[in-house]
Amino acid sequence: MKVVTFGELMIRLQPFNYERFVQANNLEFSFGGGEANVAVSLANYGIDAAFVTKLPAHAIGQAAVNSLRRYGVDTSKITRGGDRVGIYFNEKGASQRGSVCIYDRANSAIQLASTADFDWDAIFEGVDWFHFTGITPALGENVVEICREACKAAKAHGVKISCDLNYRGKLWTREQARAAMTDLCQYVDVCISNEEDAKDVFGIEAEATDIYAGEINREGYKSVAKQLADKFGFEKVAITLRESHSAFDNGWSAMLYDVASNEYCFSKKYDLHIIDRVGGGDSFGGGLIYALLNGKSTQDAVEFAVAASALKHSIEGDYNMVTVSEVEKLAGGDGSGRIQR
Amino acid sequence: MKVVTFGELMIRLQPFNYERFVQANNLEFSFGGGEANVAVSLANYGIDAAFVTKLPAHAIGQAAVNSLRRYGVDTSKITRGGDRVGIYFNEKGASQRGSVCIYDRANSAIQLASTADFDWDAIFEGVDWFHFTGITPALGENVVEICREACKAAKAHGVKISCDLNYRGKLWTREQARAAMTDLCQYVDVCISNEEDAKDVFGIEAEATDIYAGEINREGYKSVAKQLADKFGFEKVAITLRESHSAFDNGWSAMLYDVASNEYCFSKKYDLHIIDRVGGGDSFGGGLIYALLNGKSTQDAVEFAVAASALKHSIEGDYNMVTVSEVEKLAGGDGSGRIQR
Amino acid sequence: MKVVTFGELMIRLQPFNYERFVQANNLEFSFGGGEANVAVSLANYGIDAAFVTKLPAHAIGQAAVNSLRRYGVDTSKITRGGDRVGIYFNEKGASQRGSVCIYDRANSAIQLASTADFDWDAIFEGVDWFHFTGITPALGENVVEICREACKAAKAHGVKISCDLNYRGKLWTREQARAAMTDLCQYVDVCISNEEDAKDVFGIEAEATDIYAGEINREGYKSVAKQLADKFGFEKVAITLRESHSAFDNGWSAMLYDVASNEYCFSKKYDLHIIDRVGGGDSFGGGLIYALLNGKSTQDAVEFAVAASALKHSIEGDYNMVTVSEVEKLAGGDGSGRIQR
Amino acid sequence: MKVVTFGELMIRLQPFNYERFVQANNLEFSFGGGEANVAVSLANYGIDAAFVTKLPAHAIGQAAVNSLRRYGVDTSKITRGGDRVGIYFNEKGASQRGSVCIYDRANSAIQLASTADFDWDAIFEGVDWFHFTGITPALGENVVEICREACKAAKAHGVKISCDLNYRGKLWTREQARAAMTDLCQYVDVCISNEEDAKDVFGIEAEATDIYAGEINREGYKSVAKQLADKFGFEKVAITLRESHSAFDNGWSAMLYDVASNEYCFSKKYDLHIIDRVGGGDSFGGGLIYALLNGKSTQDAVEFAVAASALKHSIEGDYNMVTVSEVEKLAGGDGSGRIQR
Amino acid sequence: MKVVTFGELMIRLQPFNYERFVQANNLEFSFGGGEANVAVSLANYGIDAAFVTKLPAHAIGQAAVNSLRRYGVDTSKITRGGDRVGIYFNEKGASQRGSVCIYDRANSAIQLASTADFDWDAIFEGVDWFHFTGITPALGENVVEICREACKAAKAHGVKISCDLNYRGKLWTREQARAAMTDLCQYVDVCISNEEDAKDVFGIEAEATDIYAGEINREGYKSVAKQLADKFGFEKVAITLRESHSAFDNGWSAMLYDVASNEYCFSKKYDLHIIDRVGGGDSFGGGLIYALLNGKSTQDAVEFAVAASALKHSIEGDYNMVTVSEVEKLAGGDGSGRIQR
Amino acid sequence: MKVVTFGELMIRLQPFNYERFVQANNLEFSFGGGEANVAVSLANYGIDAAFVTKLPAHAIGQAAVNSLRRYGVDTSKITRGGDRVGIYFNEKGASQRGSVCIYDRANSAIQLASTADFDWDAIFEGVDWFHFTGITPALGENVVEICREACKAAKAHGVKISCDLNYRGKLWTREQARAAMTDLCQYVDVCISNEEDAKDVFGIEAEATDIYAGEINREGYKSVAKQLADKFGFEKVAITLRESHSAFDNGWSAMLYDVASNEYCFSKKYDLHIIDRVGGGDSFGGGLIYALLNGKSTQDAVEFAVAASALKHSIEGDYNMVTVSEVEKLAGGDGSGRIQR
Numbered sequence A, B, C, D, E, F: 001m002k003v004v005t006f007g008e009l010m011i012r013l014q015p016f017n018y019e020r021f022v023q024a025n026n027l028e029f030s031f032g033g034g035e036a037n038v039a040v041s042l043a044n045y046g047i048d049a050a051f052v053t054k055l056p057a058h059a060i061g062q063a064a065v066n067s068l069r070r071y072g073v074d075t076s077k078i079t080r081g082g083d084r085v086g087i088y089f090n091e092k093g094a095s096q097r098g099s100v101c102i103y104d105r106a107n108s109a110i111q112l113a114s115t116a117d118f119d120w121d122a123i124f125e126g127v128d129w130f131h132f133t134g135i136t137p138a139l140g141e142n143v144v145e146i147c148r149e150a151c152k153a154a155k156a157h158g159v160k161i162s163c164d165l166n167y168r169g170k171l172w173t174r175e176q177a178r179a180a181m182t183d184l185c186q187y188v189d190v191c192i193s194n195e196e197d198a199k200d201v202f203g204i205e206a207e208a209t210d211i212y213a214g215e216i217n218r219e220g221y222k223s224v225a226k227q228l229a230d231k232f233g234f235e236k237v238a239i240t241l242r243e244s245h246s247a248f249d250n251g252w253s254a255m256l257y258d259v260a261s262n263e264y265c266f267s268k269k270y271d272l273h274i275i276d277r278v279g280g281g282d283s284f285g286g287g288l289i290y291a292l293l294n295g296k297s298t299q300d301a302v303e304f305a306v307a308a309s310a311l312k313h314s315i316e317g318d319y320n321m322v323t324v325s326e327v328e329k330l331a332g333g334d335g336s337g338r339i340q341r
Helices: A034-044 A059-069 A141-156 A174-187 A195-202 A218-232 A280-293 A298-312 A324-331 B034-044 B059-069 B141-156 B174-187 B195-202 B218-232 B280-293 B298-312 B324-331 C034-044 C059-069 C141-156 C174-187 C195-202 C218-232 C280-293 C298-312 C324-331 D034-044 D059-069 D141-156 D174-187 D195-202 D218-232 D280-293 D298-312 D324-331 E034-044 E059-069 E141-156 E174-187 E195-202 E218-232 E280-293 E298-312 E324-331 F034-044 F059-069 F141-156 F174-187 F195-202 F218-232 F280-293 F298-312 F324-331
Strands: A002-006 A010-015 A026-032 A048-052 A087-091 A100-104 A129-133 A160-164 A190-194 A236-244 A249-258 A263-266 A270-273 B002-006 B010-015 B026-032 B048-052 B087-091 B100-104 B129-133 B160-164 B190-194 B236-244 B249-258 B263-266 B270-273 C002-006 C010-015 C026-032 C048-052 C087-091 C100-104 C129-133 C160-164 C190-194 C236-244 C249-258 C263-266 C270-273 D002-006 D010-015 D026-032 D048-052 D087-091 D100-104 D129-133 D160-164 D190-194 D236-244 D249-258 D263-266 D270-273 E002-006 E010-015 E026-032 E048-052 E087-091 E100-104 E129-133 E160-164 E190-194 E236-244 E249-258 E263-266 E270-273 F002-006 F010-015 F026-032 F048-052 F087-091 F100-104 F129-133 F160-164 F190-194 F236-244 F249-258 F263-266 F270-273
Touching: A002 A034, A002 A141, A010 D026, A026 A034, A026 A059, A026 D010, A034 A048, A034 A059, A034 A129, A034 A280, A059 D087, A059 D100, A087 D059, A100 D059, A129 A141, A129 A280, A141 A160, A141 A174, A160 A174, A160 A280, A174 A195, A174 A218, A190 A195, A190 A218, A190 A280, A195 A218, A195 A236, A218 A236, A218 A249, A218 A263, A236 A280, A236 A298, A249 A280, A249 A298, A263 A298, A270 A298, A280 A298, A298 A324, B002 B034, B002 B141, B010 F026, B026 B034, B026 B059, B026 F010, B034 B048, B034 B059, B034 B129, B034 B280, B059 F087, B059 F100, B087 F059, B100 F059, B129 B141, B129 B280, B141 B160, B141 B174, B160 B174, B160 B280, B174 B195, B174 B218, B190 B195, B190 B218, B190 B280, B195 B218, B195 B236, B218 B236, B218 B249, B218 B263, B236 B280, B236 B298, B249 B280, B249 B298, B263 B298, B270 B298, B280 B298, B298 B324, C002 C034, C002 C141, C010 E026, C026 C034, C026 C059, C026 E010, C034 C048, C034 C059, C034 C129, C034 C280, C059 E087, C059 E100, C087 E059, C100 E059, C129 C141, C129 C280, C141 C160, C141 C174, C160 C174, C160 C280, C174 C195, C174 C218, C190 C195, C190 C218, C190 C280, C195 C218, C195 C236, C218 C236, C218 C249, C218 C263, C236 C280, C236 C298, C249 C280, C249 C298, C263 C298, C270 C298, C280 C298, C298 C324, D002 D034, D002 D141, D026 D034, D026 D059, D034 D048, D034 D059, D034 D129, D034 D280, D129 D141, D129 D280, D141 D160, D141 D174, D160 D174, D160 D280, D174 D195, D174 D218, D190 D195, D190 D218, D190 D280, D195 D218, D195 D236, D218 D236, D218 D249, D218 D263, D236 D280, D236 D298, D249 D280, D249 D298, D263 D298, D270 D298, D280 D298, D298 D324, E002 E034, E002 E141, E026 E034, E026 E059, E034 E048, E034 E059, E034 E129, E034 E280, E129 E141, E129 E280, E141 E160, E141 E174, E160 E174, E160 E280, E174 E195, E174 E218, E190 E195, E190 E218, E190 E280, E195 E218, E195 E236, E218 E236, E218 E249, E218 E263, E236 E280, E236 E298, E249 E280, E249 E298, E263 E298, E270 E298, E280 E298, E298 E324, F002 F034, F002 F141, F026 F034, F026 F059, F034 F048, F034 F059, F034 F129, F034 F280, F129 F141, F129 F280, F141 F160, F141 F174, F160 F174, F160 F280, F174 F195, F174 F218, F190 F195, F190 F218, F190 F280, F195 F218, F195 F236, F218 F236, F218 F249, F218 F263, F236 F280, F236 F298, F249 F280, F249 F298, F263 F298, F270 F298, F280 F298, F298 F324
Parallel strands: A002 A048, A002 A129, A010 A087, A129 A160, A160 A190, A190 A236, B002 B048, B002 B129, B010 B087, B129 B160, B160 B190, B190 B236, C002 C048, C002 C129, C010 C087, C129 C160, C160 C190, C190 C236, D002 D048, D002 D129, D010 D087, D129 D160, D160 D190, D190 D236, E002 E048, E002 E129, E010 E087, E129 E160, E160 E190, E190 E236, F002 F048, F002 F129, F010 F087, F129 F160, F160 F190, F190 F236
Antiparallel strands: A010 A026, A026 D026, A087 A100, A236 A249, A249 A263, A249 A270, B010 B026, B026 F026, B087 B100, B236 B249, B249 B263, B249 B270, C010 C026, C026 E026, C087 C100, C236 C249, C249 C263, C249 C270, D010 D026, D087 D100, D236 D249, D249 D263, D249 D270, E010 E026, E087 E100, E236 E249, E249 E263, E249 E270, F010 F026, F087 F100, F236 F249, F249 F263, F249 F270
């Protein structure tokens, strides 16, 4: 099975341990981005996953490519060119202090890319699944257009499409997001969202849930999923449910709505002690795509995806470094953290 | 607004992560000290904060000065001279294992300083607030005398004075402390204490509270604050309330007693998962001075000070690296630790 | 008092922080092994502790020796020879993700050792206690034979013998373990086990306890201890009780059964937030031997041993770096983790 | 004495040790830039040095400010605003492998600044010296205009102006450079150049010198200096002479031409074993300004400046961390590198 | 163009900086091996390079695979299985102190592999060049047999074969080496050797050269190359010439003998200041294969290969991280180490 | 054979790599001191070496003890007590920049020790050799007295005594040194000095040698050695000859004068590229004592001692980590730095 994901791969610069930016003297130098993270997850599960983007030909662009190759992602479809790799500075939060993310991604190679940079017909040859997120069209009107071409070509090749709504208020307004995503979502088969994204992008709300308070309103989530599916004709809608108690402690679960069977399956909930929260949602997407590609039931699929992302929260960096057997062990109930020896 | 603090700035040498001294091969090299920590807090809040001490002219003394300049503290009033910078070796505790602090501060430049080293009239020109702690007079009778001169000059210049009692049993006896602090406290307007300090220094006790058990006796704290205020004529008394569950988990709150209005305001309590506990009390002092200088109400002032010090517990090093807006965000109720992106 | 322990000392290679093997670029280079860990514990308590093994004469073997000398273990009885030091790669778990331990210990110097490598009569001259674990005979039939010679010589010299059953399924089968341990246990005076080991090695079970669920069945533990003592004529049987909630959070306690007095003493239970779980059991053994050598009561002995191992879980590396006074402080009730200053 | 320098302060991101970008997992996080480096040099010599630029208000911008404050540079004239801090990725060369510098500085706050961002009349109040380099006007026509306003204001306040030609071919063409620098140099009193810059910017050449071969043609350098002085009416022209044998080994010396006395003073030459070559030229500028401000003779001034920059090549980072006495010790002849104890 | 190399990939464990093993507390965790190093060199030159070996399926084996994927090597032909990855501990020398290499490679997956593990007909489909070294058959008689099958299959597919003699006295005797290599060399087209290897393996000697003294006898090298070519019918023989002055300083050059044209081309000699000497010979092999595949002349080929390996000596780790343009820049004469900015 | 050395063991705090103190954020945490360094050298050569000093009972004192135990030094004669371990801050020089050493050693446990702290009769039981340096009596008159008692007891037990003059101008004046050392040297059998020490302590000079210029005057050295021997009745006098070209490059050799045979043996000279210069002289002492204890000839002894110290200059830290075979390999002529594999 072959999956293609498309988006931006950024440099991630992070102070060591829990240092603040103003006291840092060194930075961890890694890479990440929503769709690239999904590709790494899938490659680690043994899926033939290709990531498509545009990256400069220089050594920093090469380091970005290498970060994906290291974990087995097919980087042969990446267009090389442009001047810069987008950057995000990430300061880890701790206890009551939240993480701080400072973006320096304007004018990256992918943000300045044009439709001529990608030959989607060639890219989708023999591909089963295409994934992108709402961050990518948020990069600019030109990138919306590239996404549109990608979606059309994917449909033409019979490729399933999944999209994580992922609203980023620093990149575009709600109005811009709604216009672009309303258009793109017509091609999408599987939609991933959280409660905030559905509201920010489409104004769709669940009732009586306070995300800061960490309470979960099951009926509310079902309502959001149904509204999304009804509006865009999605086959499946996944909604992730995060309860933020502190930078260290989160509750984490999800619901998957399967339209055909009219099933609303809620996963078990994990009480996470977080090592690295970034990429948590992406690892859910990676787990979900793997589960659906492998024909798991709705309940099993959401359990696999949530277990995968629960594990991600214990791993440094954007990329989720887990195997199928590790995910299945946790989904199967062993979260005791005992030494395997 | 301009604040001056006076005390010792020590080298802080700490093994990496949770290593014990006997297994350490490297040490983090930073600086800290009660009053210097307060100055850094204030500088980070945008206050013109100067720190007064004596430090050697050599490169290690210069590194100490630089550590303050980096965060915007005015170091132009520091007297350069003497031979050594005091040192404290700090081993971080974890879970049931407490932190270990080994002092090597005897014979530091400030400990051997004389009244001739400081021209307090010049120092207090245009200053609004003066802060010191009980650690400074504990350095020796000569330093008690310097503190006395400072307090007198401050009073002469109409400068408000705050003092954190901060009893250090390794530096002096309870009797020495009581004698010196009874004298110095007559100049003090705002007193900061915890339950132990009030008892160790002045024999003032709250009833029925077991600090190890983590229970809080509100009436007891009010009683301590009132006794302190009555004895010395303080305008305000702040009492910090720490519940030590383990090296990682503490409850943290405080009470501020305003004599004029006869208000006893208790802050909300934070359940801290601790990154670095050192400087926690100092960051409370910094927050309190900022709040009072800015005319916050008694309740808002204690909430600001407690939120500031809650954040400090999530930050490596003695110095509290937070902005006013970060403190106000937490004081305003968002301790969810969510990523700011 | 003089103690000898015998077993394998391995290189421990561990990624920094919570990195996974596949993302690691550096490894912590330390050493550990069940019986060596016990020797270090005892040396840190001021006991004259010697560790016996075989290690290559080259620089890596020397580094292994040095790791013990650093903490005061007598290494003069170590036979130098052979080609390799066994290795274990240890990846720390976090939250729901368990630790991963990959052994690369086959063909180590000690595994290929012969009875001619050790002069047990000389080794046990003036010794009070001998300790080994079930890991050592699991290295091979030749090592079972060495253990047998050691036990016989110990008995001949009037040396007390303790054994931690420590079943390792990657090294031998349950049948092999049962055969060898049934023979060796006839020499043992003090047996240390956990519920799983007693079952894996001897088929002895407690009723109605689910180790994954974290519930403790006191009667079950007593039954296991009694069965073990009855079968082998042990003087004392200690059973450690771990409740694995996650890689970070464990409950930790133990029971010590004294046959002569027919006492079953349960320790208090610690809620651990774990820094390093490896060597937790060994530190219990070290604490127990110290306590018994020093004539502590059954209750005091188990409290000391459990407090010692509770502290170990807060310390990086296999070796427990604590002093008697630190253990007694915790056993005496102060686990508040307050700074000692 | 008070000096102002104006230019860009960039983030410097450098792999550890001699790693290449494509193998790096961490980066050193420091700051540097031609004119900022000069300001740090001067602050370390005890001069009141202010650096003027524009930097974002966010935490990364604050870290840039802090890097200067740490070493005593006056940052109160820095305009805060804009979105990004320019970046340069620096890979250290070794032996035959040259350093690689990848710039990611487009659209930085200073590059997008306007003349309205700086109140030069206020900035030059009480200032003795103004320094900039050819890198700053190369940032764009708007920055040329800012430089012009700065120069005019400086002249109006009787401030001496020095300029290091510093041609950067990646920022502008020779034609652009010549136009802008011809205009700006009419305000300049002291010009610093190397042979390449004089040729690249103004087409002024020395004869018969091959910079790759490392031979020095004294008459050629004198000719270049004289042509520069004649063309722009400079009071003094300094020319630095680098012989590049490898990334580790350089010869380093300079010549200072004093027009009034018609002296051409060549310094002694140092055989450098390089730790960090970046900022080498800037440290020469810092040394020269200090020497001239302090009334040193032409020969002494060039010896001080060359010794200062020789020391810089032994120091990590852009900033030169040396004291006047250290420079004078080397200029006075002691380059034996003996321990000072 | 497609190249296959075959051999062992080992874990390389190295103390930080210039630490000795006995003082190390951390180790760099990288991978290397003669033929894998060649594959990485070629992948960095843009060649489609596959590495063939056997590696365990566990996470350490995966880390080994990832180290190659990161740099673009095709790892799809690697057989997964077996228990261990071979290890070499590498302690860097400095000045008069030589590097120390302690091998722990016995019983690695590849050493215990059988001919059934590799389907050479499939592997050589569409391949242009096959490379191995004398280290691989030295692993055991079974591996000699695998090499023989590989060579036969390569010949059958019209693949050019190169071999670096690389005698390792710790792995086999001169007699064993001579027997195996005499057989395997009959398939080889391009032989790479140094003076010692030719003597150790085949007893072929140059006259009057003292490798310790660093003198080069051109006629002697020509004689060795000619004897090798005559004996085995090689098309080309390359001989690398290392002058070892100290652990830091080496002279480095080579000669390439082309039988058809009877040319003996000596390269220029580089005076290296060494960062990492391991893999120096392999990078020569990688450069030579690239040059010959691209039809460079004999002189250009040896210059390219020597420049490539000169650069390798400036790079940490076994792998040579350079591009074709970097090699050509040095081969073209610019070894000044100037910053490229 | 058993050797005892006596002196101070200090904490050595050193910035990473070539950082200056003012830019350091971490420090290497090791230990060193003239006589302790000699003890480590000897222990590494297999000699039973004990180090005598006084160190505090706290964890930092324990870490000091452990640093010696790690390398096999007998620490059982160390008196535990006092408050502090002396410290020296060491900043590594590079190229023309010299190392900077800032001492913070006043009031250390050993400096405040009294004669009652040491039972020299017990210490010298069965000992063959006693070594101290001129640094130890420089700590204070009380320590001179301890040295005197030690020397007398050593003589009474028939122990050979060696002394390295090692003048430290920061600890005492030339007059104080001359008085104390004139007294102590009457007990000494083997004197180690360099040209400066002989002059500083005793006013004994060689003619026509300029230590900065690096020229060696053989007759001058012989004259100094003879004068020393004549004055104090030494059996042997060793003089080390350092040529300081830069912080990286030194020439290193020595001369040993044997009075009985009237031999003046000069060693070969090594051109060192220095990794760590501290402890260079001590490693000479360690090598010399080993050589003399093992009955080497005068020429062989000086060659061994110089080779040992040449190797030390390539090793991080105060301690020389080399084996006898490594020293003999270099003394025997192989300084090529080739990999041993």
